[in-house]
Amino acid sequence: MLEIRNLSFAVEEDGKQKEILHDLNLAIDNGKFVVITGPNGSGKSTLARLIMGIEKPTSGSILFDGKDITDLDITERAKQGISFAFQQPVRFKGIRVKDLLRLAAGKNLSISAACEYLSEVGLCARDYIDREINSSLSGGELKRIEIATLLARHTRLSVFDEPEAGIDLWSFQNLIRIFEKMRREIRDSSIVIISHQERILNIADEILLLSGGSIRKHGTPEEIMPGLVGQNSVCEKLQ
Amino acid sequence: MVKLDAIQKRLIEEIADLHSVPEGAYNFRANSQLVGRNTTANIDIVSKPDGSGIDIHIKPGTKNESVHIPVVLSQSGIKETVYNDFYVGEDSDVVIVAGCGIDNCGVRDSEHDGIHRFYVGRNAKVKYVEKHYGSGDGKGQRILNPVTEVYMEEGSSMEMEMEQIKGVDSTDRQTIAELKADARLVVKERLMTHGNQNAVSGYQVNLNGANATADVVSRSVARDDSSQTFNARITGNAPCSGHTECDSIIMDNGRILAIPSLEANNVDAMLVHEAAIGKIAGDQLVKLMTLGLTEQQAEEQIINGFLR
Numbered sequence: 001m002l003e004i005r006n007l008s009f010a011v012e013e014d015g016k017q018k019e020i021l022h023d024l025n026l027a028i029d030n031g032k033f034v035v036i037t038g039p040n041g042s043g044k045s046t047l048a049r050l051i052m053g054i055e056k057p058t059s060g061s062i063l064f065d066g067k068d069i070t071d072l073d074i075t076e077r078a079k080q081g082i083s084f085a086f087q088q089p090v091r092f093k094g095i096r097v098k099d100l101l102r103l104a105a106g107k108n109l110s111i112s113a114a115c116e117y118l119s120e121v122g123l124c125a126r127d128y129i130d131r132e133i134n135s136s137l138s139g140g141e142l143k144r145i146e147i148a149t150l151l152a153r154h155t156r157l158s159v160f161d162e163p164e165a166g167i168d169l170w171s172f173q174n175l176i177r178i179f180e181k182m183r184r185e186i187r188d189s190s191i192v193i194i195s196h197q198e199r200i201l202n203i204a205d206e207i208l209l210l211s212g213g214s215i216r217k218h219g220t221p222e223e224i225m226p227g228l229v230g231q232n233s234v235c236e237k238l239q
Numbered sequence: 240m241v242k243l244d245a246i247q248k249r250l251i252e253e254i255a256d257l258h259s260v261p262e263g264a265y266n267f268r269a270n271s272q273l274v275g276r277n278t279t280a281n282i283d284i285v286s287k288p289d290g291s292g293i294d295i296h297i298k299p300g301t302k303n304e305s306v307h308i309p310v311v312l313s314q315s316g317i318k319e320t321v322y323n324d325f326y327v328g329e330d331s332d333v334v335i336v337a338g339c340g341i342d343n344c345g346v347r348d349s350e351h352d353g354i355h356r357f358y359v360g361r362n363a364k365v366k367y368v369e370k371h372y373g374s375g376d377g378k379g380q381r382i383l384n385p386v387t388e389v390y391m392e393e394g395s396s397m398e399m400e401m402e403q404i405k406g407v408d409s410t411d412r413q414t415i416a417e418l419k420a421d422a423r424l425v426v427k428e429r430l431m432t433h434g435n436q437n438a439v440s441g442y443q444v445n446l447n448g449a450n451a452t453a454d455v456v457s458r459s460v461a462r463d464d465s466s467q468t469f470n471a472r473i474t475g476n477a478p479c480s481g482h483t484e485c486d487s488i489i490m491d492n493g494r495i496l497a498i499p500s501l502e503a504n505n506v507d508a509m510l511v512h513e514a515a516i517g518k519i520a521g522d523q524l525v526k527l528m529t530l531g532l533t534e535q536q537a538e539e540q541i542i543n544g545f546l547r
Contacts, residue, residue: 085521086526092545094543094546096544106531200246
């Protein structure tokens with residue numbers, strides 16, 4: 001479904017090129033639940049943003065269902081069937097939850113259909129459907145609404161950038177349940193999650209360990225987890 | 240009987256969401272002429288003897304009735320000043336819909352200056368909706384300079400929605416309110432300027448009685464080479480609470496000056512002001528693009544939501 005070939009990404013820092021991702025090669029098959037993990041600064045979020053087209057690679061290519069999408073912009077990739085959940089969901093003054101869900105669905109979603117997506121992520125729909133997506137919503141609420149917009153899109157590939165970041169423990173328990181349900185119901189689609197959470201890693205089909213801009217390990221949780229648990233993600237320079 | 244041509248009908252639809260003659264009391268004015276009026280048992284509309292405007296009398300206790308007083312200008316070069324006085328009786332609960340639409344296809348300026356005075360009786364409740372709209376591709380300017388004065392008796396409440404989204408070249412809007420004890424004023428202003436338009440909006444709200452409250456919130460968008468000035472002052476002369484907020488999106492070469500100000504003359508006056516000006520956040524555009532919208536569609540959605 002998704003194929004990444006020789007993908008590199010560099011930024012300019014103090015007049016020098018700093019490579020964030022180095023010559024990445026990766027294939028994600030249909031029907032897979034893949035978790036990308038790794039220490040801070042390893043390039044996980046950058047990889048997610050490159051898949052969605054928010055960042056452009058320095059070199060290499062990205063193929064989606066066999067088609068080269070490297071030069072497609074965000075909108076075109078979204079239309080091809082890729083969706084993206086932000087690590088820090090964006091707030092909008094005046095745009096209501098139901099408006100965002102309608103935009104996500106790409107049609108005039110009925111209120112009852114919109115409510116179903118909210119119920120899926122554990123929000124009492126009646127309380128939220130007319131709320132504005134502004135600073136009156138907590139981090140956990142925003143995160144769940146963000147996930148609901150992805151559910152409303154029904155895309156072939158869903159990319160989640162650290163869904164657990166910035167939410168409280170109570171919301172986290174619910175979040176795990178949502179992903180466990182997604183995992184069970186995965187059909188003709190795939191899910192890629194950037195995460196540090198053991199419980200999310202445990203339900204993965206495949207885990208990708210990214211470090212220093214390269215893939216260090218790629219395998220099943222049984223293969224990868226023993227080496228990860230207890231490992232401190234301290235700065236590599238200190239090791 | 241209201242007789243309107245196609246342009247006038249379109250303007251009425253824009254400013255009052257009216258597709259036919261409304262129920263209840265109304266006064267239609269087109270090109271400085273009265274073209275239709277209806278009064279009810281509780282709401283009377285009379286022309287001022289000197290022809291300078293109308294007086295609207297709402298009987299005490301009138302509930303769930305509405306008054307529409309739309310004005311349209313479709314001839315180029317009309318300049319008029321109209322005085323409309325509303326006497327809202329005690330304990331009444333009414334909706335008042337005003338608004339002005341100007342279509343100017345000519346070279347001469349068209350200008351409507353509406354001076355509205357509201358005398359809101361004790362415990363009366365008023366919802367006031369005012370929309371301004373301009374269209375036409377003539378070189379003549381479309382100018383609207385409304386003045387709104389609100390005098391509120393004890394326990395009365397007034398909600399004002401003022402909207403000017405399109406087509407008015409120049410506007411200088413001034414609103415003054417005087418509130419007695421337990422009176423409540425809520426103002427929601429929505430403004431968008433484009434092209435070379437210029438808009439000034441000023442508020443002076445005086446909270447004179449105990450427990451009077453005011454909330455004046457403006458949201459605006461300045462695009463192209465347009466400019467805006469928002470100047471809101473709330474004065475607390477009694478134990479009262481007041482809040483004013485000005486929130487703006489700036490685009491292209493737009494210019495915005497926001498001057499919220501507070502004056503407290505009583506130790507128990509609680510007054511707050513907020514102002515923010517900024518461009519559309521890149522993250523907001525990206526989020527909507529990840530839902531399949533183009534950058535332009537995303538921008539429209541953000542602005543539509545903001546000005547809701």
